[in-house]
Amino acid sequence: MGRGRTVEGVNRTLAHDLLLLSLDEEGRRTRKDLVGHGVVGAVLAELALAGRLEIARKRVMVVNPVPVGNERLDTVLARIAADKPRKPQRWVEKLRKGLADQLIEDLTAAGVLRREEGRVLGFIHSDRYLQPDSDRPTTCAAGCAPCWRVARCPKTPASSCWRTWSR
Numbered sequence: 001m002g003r004g005r006t007v008e009g010v011n012r013t014l015a016h017d018l019l020l021l022s023l024d025e026e027g028r029r030t031r032k033d034l035v036g037h038g039v040v041g042a043v044l045a046e047l048a049l050a051g052r053l054e055i056a057r058k059r060v061m062v063v064n065p066v067p068v069g070n071e072r073l074d075t076v077l078a079r080i081a082a083d084k085p086r087k088p089q090r091w092v093e094k095l096r097k098g099l100a101d102q103l104i105e106d107l108t109a110a111g112v113l114r115r116e117e118g119r120v121l122g123f124i125h126s127d128r129y130l131q132p133d134s135d136r137p138t139t140c141a142a143g144c145a146p147c148w149r150v151a152r153c154p155k156t157p158a159s160s161c162w163r164t165w166s167r
Helices: 014-022 034-048 071-082 088-095 099-109 146-150
Strands: 006-007 011-014 053-056 061-064 112-118 128-129
Touching: 014 034, 014 099, 034 053, 034 071, 034 088, 034 099, 061 071, 071 088, 071 099, 099 128
Parallel strands: none
Antiparallel strands: 006 011, 053 061, 112 128
């Protein structure tokens, strides 16, 4: 079934991990356009690792249409199976709209992230996705930085950061 693993109630994939890594220090989603492309690439890679897709003659082809057990991956697999073989770039263009939003909602629904709704200048919708207020550390083990910055802290092993917590 690929490398998906269940963490905190969500069957996490490469795409979920990419979204977690794409959040800035304040919990905002950065470069949505680029991350959207990366998310689709991660989903396609996950399906290829699970033996469901392959690239033949520069086209993405379904070799095994059996679902992998993850709702998002299975939906993408079904869409690709129902269509003609296309170049990977075309699938990225077709699939990218809304997929990252669905995956971030998976993480929010599972409690991996907490959504904080907000507005910029009073009318521009701007959500932040933060770690839930729970037993996760709020500072690195060395006490020198907020948890969002732990991945860059030279004094702390990366395993103490919330991004790698519960793996």
